[in-house]
Amino acid sequence: MVKQKIENCSEQELKDLLKEVQAEHQKLVMAEAEVKEESLRQKYHQQVLANEEQGKYIQQQLGKLYQEKAASVQPKALLMRNIARAFLVGGLICTFGQIVLNFVMLKFGLETREAAGIVSVTVVVITSILTGFGIYDEIGRFGGAGCTVPISGFANSIVSAAMEFRREGLVYGVGAKIFTIAGPVILYGTIASIVVGIIYYLVG
Amino acid sequence: MGKRIGRQTLQFTEEITIRSFATVVGRKEAEGPLGPFYDYVFPDNLFGEDSWEKAEQKLQQYAVELALEKVKLEAQQLDYYLGGDLLNQIIATSYTARKIGVPFFGLYGACSSLVEAMILGSCLIDGGFADLLVACASSHHETAERQLRYPTEMGVQRTPTSQWTVTGSGAYLLGKHTGDWKITHAVPGKIIDREIKNNADMGSAMAAAAADTIITFAADTGMINQIDYVVTGDLGIVGYKLCQCLLQEKGIDLGERYSDCGMAVYHAEQQDVHAGGSGCGCSAIVLGTRYLTQLLKKKGEKLFLVGTGALLSPTTNLQGDSIPGIGHGILIEKV
Amino acid sequence: MLEGIAAAFIVGGIICVLAQIFIELTPYKITPGHILVFYVVTGTFISGLGWYQPLIDFAGAGATLPLSGFGHILAQGVIEAVDEEGLKGIFTGGLSAASMGITVALMMGVVMSLIFKPKG
Known part of the structure; x- marks a missing residue:
């Protein structure tokens, strides 16, 4: 079955086709199982794989048709x-x-960089x-990315x-799960810093 | 005997009855439109236990005990306990079964677990293997969140298609001959997977399966026009609309007769639940509280409930696989 | 005390809005975790190119508080370490500079988990 033909099928035709492919699969697997000779077996196995590929494609096509319908009832973002x-x-x-920053800089006479750390x-x-309480x-549910992106979201x-x-x-509770989201951030932040470091080392 | 009609529909020959039912919910559900009608409301989500998983077990246990007590029966008189929940290895159900101490079938049908249990329970009774058994399902908002989504204290915005897992459990005592409702038909569902991968849009993932079950039932029995209520388990607003679309395509226009438990359980706007309720507990608490009591009012009315399940695995979901959906149907009639 | 708060509000707000648009307009697969990682990595590279410092000069906390500012700390840390220690600095600079934020957050996580129970 060529892909183009599948693309033009109606939903019912696709469903029927899927059943055919399914029935054929079972026969092919048996045929492959029965063959003793390695080269023939390879040949049958290729057919099985092709059949599976086809089934998957029909399934995807069915999904596509369905998702078009689903999209029409989706609530507006x-x-x-x-x-x-x-x-x-x-x-x-x-x-x-910023208010804290101004206060810290004024009070302790720090420069921006150190004050920003504080x-x-x-x-x-x-x-x-706030998380503990x-x-x-609740704020996050309201603010979305406004609560995720600042370092407060990280914390x-x-x-x-x-x-x-x-x-x-x-150990396996707090210790392991604490890094569920922080882990990737620290990991890829570190990797990115290494990349920047290497480039700077070579160029700068 | 002819116990099967058409391709998928079972017709029970014994008079299988729902002898009683009980619903136990959390506070958010009690604040919903059905609030005054639940049997037992837990004041908070821990119920005095030290973990949410234990709390969910308690939900289920209370539901079973209340259902038994309503008809003055004891747990030891049960022939079987059939149930399911959403936790890994359906552990809340297993722990409840441990307490109840009767032969047990643990079922996983995600949110369709209750109807799955009712169908298998009806089969056991119809086959003469049981006289009295309980079908039960539970879900708990926090246990589901931490297992399937994010830690409960994490500030994440929910999308408009997302649904709120119900904290609640419903237990249904099935028996023979005595009882206000009878189960006459059942339609075990097929898995229908239409390649929906968004785990925040379970309604769309399940709607195809729900529609398929209703269409099959209509084709097998030709009875769809005699049904007074067609109810889906927890499709929510999105799935409800989609399912209605799919049914109309096949020439089944249910209009007002079609409703969804997920939409009945909360005030969608005030309670900030987006597309509605979901979870095993959703259909379990709404079926009894809303629909079975509704059926009591008029003799001979029929209800076709489709328990819908999104058989999602967080692991395969992360691997990019789609969500298989299922819909089990059951026909309940006022005796 | 109030100087620069308008700039902080606007720039901080815009950085967050970009993420919100990103979430809304991309498939469902973009989660907060992806956003955080994306911001840190992007911030690191932008800072590496020397383009983040001007933003901080303009917006102060509006640029340091978003996680891209965390990336900036990593990048500046590694650059300074390379200046001082050469090759070794590539591997020590980033995390050392960011260590205060990470350590405090981890410490708070453990402390809070011992004090509070999640309410759901």
């Missing part, structure tokens, strides 16, 4: 609303950070406490995972 919320919440977190730590600590997940993912899996013990 609340794009503008979510964007507004992300802007508001993300902006406010950064504004809070701001990050402050935000991490506050987020952790079960408040940050929240660490603390929530640690809390969630405390019941599974300190």
